[in-house]
Amino acid sequence: MLAAKTITLPSGKTVKQPFNKIIIPAAIAIAVFIVCSWVVLQNKGTLKLYEIGTIFKQLFSPTDYPAMNIHHTWGDYFGYLFSLEIREALGETLRMSFIGSIIGSVLCLPFAILCSQNIVKTKWIYVPMRFIINLVRTMPTMVMAVIAVSLIGMGALAGIIATSIFTFGIMTKMLYECIEALDMGPYEALQSCGANKTQAFFYSVFPQLLPTYLGYFIYNFEINVRTSIVLGYVGAGGLGVILQANMDSIYTRSRVGAILIMMFLLVLLMQAFTRYVRGKLQ
Amino acid sequence: MMKFWNKKKHEIKKIQTQLNDQEQASQKVADKYNQRPKKWMYNGGIALLVVAAVVYAFISSEISIRDVDFATQFYYLWRGFTHPNTDFLFDMSKGGVPYLTLETIAIAFSGTFLAAILAIPFGFLTAKNVVGKHWSKLGEVLLIIIRTFPEIVLALVLIRVIGMGATTGALTIGIHSIGMLAKLYAEAIENMDQGPIEALDAVGANVWQKIRYGILPQVIPDFLSVALYRFDINVRSATILGMVSAGGLGAPLIFASQAWNWSQMSSVLIAIVIMVITVDFISSKLRQKLV
Numbered sequence: 322m323l324a325a326k327t328i329t330l331p332s333g334k335t336v337k338q339p340f341n342k343i344i345i346p347a348a349i350a351i352a353v354f355i356v357c358s359w360v361v362l363q364n365k366g367t368l369k370l371y372e373i374g375t376i377f378k379q380l381f382s383p384t385d386y387p388a389m390n391i392h393h394t395w396g397d398y399f400g401y402l403f404s405l406e407i408r409e410a411l412g413e414t415l416r417m418s419f420i421g422s423i424i425g426s427v428l429c430l431p432f433a434i435l436c437s438q439n440i441v442k443t444k445w446i447y448v449p450m451r452f453i454i455n456l457v458r459t460m461p462t463m464v465m466a467v468i469a470v471s472l473i474g475m476g477a478l479a480g481i482i483a484t485s486i487f488t489f490g491i492m493t494k495m496l497y498e499c500i501e502a503l504d505m506g507p508y509e510a511l512q513s514c515g516a517n518k519t520q521a522f523f524y525s526v527f528p529q530l531l532p533t534y535l536g537y538f539i540y541n542f543e544i545n546v547r548t549s550i551v552l553g554y555v556g557a558g559g560l561g562v563i564l565q566a567n568m569d570s571i572y573t574r575s576r577v578g579a580i581l582i583m584m585f586l587l588v589l590l591m592q593a594f595t596r597y598v599r600g601k602l603q
Numbered sequence: 604m605m606k607f608w609n610k611k612k613h614e615i616k617k618i619q620t621q622l623n624d625q626e627q628a629s630q631k632v633a634d635k636y637n638q639r640p641k642k643w644m645y646n647g648g649i650a651l652l653v654v655a656a657v658v659y660a661f662i663s664s665e666i667s668i669r670d671v672d673f674a675t676q677f678y679y680l681w682r683g684f685t686h687p688n689t690d691f692l693f694d695m696s697k698g699g700v701p702y703l704t705l706e707t708i709a710i711a712f713s714g715t716f717l718a719a720i721l722a723i724p725f726g727f728l729t730a731k732n733v734v735g736k737h738w739s740k741l742g743e744v745l746l747i748i749i750r751t752f753p754e755i756v757l758a759l760v761l762i763r764v765i766g767m768g769a770t771t772g773a774l775t776i777g778i779h780s781i782g783m784l785a786k787l788y789a790e791a792i793e794n795m796d797q798g799p800i801e802a803l804d805a806v807g808a809n810v811w812q813k814i815r816y817g818i819l820p821q822v823i824p825d826f827l828s829v830a831l832y833r834f835d836i837n838v839r840s841a842t843i844l845g846m847v848s849a850g851g852l853g854a855p856l857i858f859a860s861q862a863w864n865w866s867q868m869s870s871v872l873i874a875i876v877i878m879v880i881t882v883d884f885i886s887s888k889l890r891q892k893l894v
Contacts, residue, residue: 343823354716357709361773364706364850366766373764380760416660423657459879463843464856464872471860472676551753555846555857568759581756588751 379571380578391572402579406563410580411587414559417480417552418545424481425488426538432489433496439505440522451497457490462548466557477558484545484552491544492537499533500526536602543595550584560584683865684872691855692870700852700874707851708878710769710844711837714776719830722781726788726826733792743786750782754840758849769850776837776844784833791825792818828893831886838882842875852878 326338383393401407435441436450462483469479507525516524553561564580567573692700727733729742758775765771800817808816845853852871859867 350716354713357713357716358773360706360709361713361769361850364768365770366762366768368765370764376760376763412663416663419656419660423660455880456876459876459883460872461839461843461875463846464875467846467857467860468868471863472680547751551755554755564756568756577756581752584753585748585751589747592747 376574379574380581382575382578384572384575386572389572393575398575398579401576402582407560407580407583410553410560410563411583413477414549414553414587415546417477417557417559418484418542418549421481421484421549422488422538422542422545424485426492426534426541428485428489429492429496432493433500434522436493436497437500439501439503440526454490454493457486458494460486460490462487463552463555466552467555470556475556475558480549480552480557480559483557484549487548488541488545492541495537496530496534499530499537503529532602536599539595539598539602543591546591547588550587560587679863680865684869686866687870687873688864688866689870691867692873700855700870703845703852703855704874704878706769707841707845708838708882710772710849710851711776711834711841711882714773714841715780715830715834715837717773717777718780718784718833719826721777722784722788723826725781725785726792729785729789730792731789732795732797739789742789746782746786748782749779750786752779754779754844755847758844758847762847762849767848767850772841772844772849772851775849776841779840780833780837784829787829788822788826791822791829795821824893828890831890831893835883835886838879 328336328338330336383395383398384391385393432450432454436447436454438447441447465486466479466483469482473479473482503526507529508521511521511525512518549557549559549561551561551564553559553563554565556562556565560580560583564577567576567580695701725742725746729739729746731739734742754775757779758771761771761775761778765774795818799821800813803813803817841850842852842856845851845855846857848854852875856868856871856875859865859871
């Protein structure tokens with residue numbers, strides 16, 4: 322395989338087939354995969370393949386346990402789908418992610434300006450700022466939520482803090498990259514007319530930035546809805562809370578299925594909404 | 604004398620007409636300006652709506668803060684974060700942070716590797732230029748279902764089937780990542796240049812030769828860069844999967860948080876930060892080489 326193949330052409334010339342360079346990275350990747358899967362397989366449980374059908378049946382059909390005298394019908398299943406509990410949890414998820422996105426995207430404005438190379442020209446301001454933002458971005462939202470929950474207790478506030486920190490990190494990065502790619506002509510023109518830096522920023526950079534900023538906000542809102550759905554699993558409010566509460570018992574597992582269906586619908590609606598708004602913005 | 608006055612009159616008239624013209628022109632500009640599309644009502648309405656939504660969201664979410672002494676709580680947090688549990692951080696056994704970090708990266712890598720391979724058929728079956736418009740819609744719906752099924756719930760389902768442990772985490776990531784990877788693969792396939800395939804057709808290549816020499820060389824760099832990007836994301840989600848006992852750093856993190864053991868938590872957080880920064884750095888360097 323590694324030996325170069327020689328081909329003799331009808332004219333008598335011999336041509337060597339060039340060495341395929343993709344073999345080396347592919348071999349490295351496969352070797353790493355073998356090592357990794359060896360590490361992973363050190364820690365495995367017992368395989369129960371027959372469970373897979375059972376669990377999906379439990380999730381997506383009404384609970385029926387003759388032994389416990391529990392007989393739920395499809396009416397109960399769909400009744401739970403639109404019950405008050407789920408509606409409230411859905412509302413809380415939406416509010417949490419909305420407030421988190423608002424706080425994060427307002428907070429990110431000054432930091433994005435401080436991070437951008439073409440507005441703040443001093444190196445010792447924007448380099449440490451970027452380092453801090455990168456540090457903020459390394460933390461997964463779920464880990465943030467865990468810290469917030471153990472600090473201020475369970476509830477929507479912990480989720481709001483986690484989502485706003487996440488939004489802050491990602492929005493700052495996206496915005497300063499956007500500011501650096503802006504056309505700085507109007508900014509310089511205004512400064513040469515005698516405007517100070519703030520005036521020049523608000524009349525030249527801001528109008529250029531606004532549509533992009535709104536687009537990023539909508540994008541972040543969508544991500545935050547997706548993440549805050551499961552944030553409740555660690556106690557940070559929203560749909561995850563009832564998901565976690567119903568997951569452990571086999572008698573309430575059909576509720577988990579109903580919650581999953583609602584999650585799916587919510588995400589689909591959010592996708593349609595963001596697509597519509599982004600279409601309007603452009 | 605009369606001649607002179609006539610001349611002057613003529614000049615004055617000329618100036619007057621000029622002024623009139625100017626006035627008319629500026630009037631025209633002003634008229635046009637007044638006829639500009641009145642968007643302030645629309646924009647103001649949307650702004651009002653957004654403000655109302657913000658106010659409503661803040662008021663209606665009953666934010667309650669637990670009755671705690673915040674000063675002491677933050678003091679404990681600060682003391683824990685400045686004094687990480689070094690015994691735990693440098694514990695070389697299977698329960699220590701270094702091994703768990705390795706396990707987290709292993710979960711992310713093997714999961715991404717599996718997904719990167721499994722997503723190839725899904726990608727081809729979702730690409731519009733391979734299967735046509737209607738079948739591609741069906742594939743898209745399937746991928747959306749895979750993507751929206753939350754990772755944690757998938758892990759909880761798989762735990763019943765495979766049992767607790769890192770293998771479950773790797774499989775969860777492997778299945779969940781297919782959703783995004785296949786979508787981006789399909790986009791790469793749709794953006795492919797048709798020229799080489801037509802050329803291969805012209806020299807009489809069969810289907811496999813067309814795939815090998817016409818399609819693969821074009822799409823493999825895109826596929827690899829997408830898979831590397833997903834690896835970045837998966838390293839983060841592998842830390843989360845530990846919280847439902849699917850292996851990795853999440854389990855000690857959630858135990859420490861439930862026991863308010865800030866020093867142990869901070870040693871886990873240090874490991875997460877170092878791991879994520881390193882992985883991000885390596886994968887961005889590799890991606891730069893690819894493109």
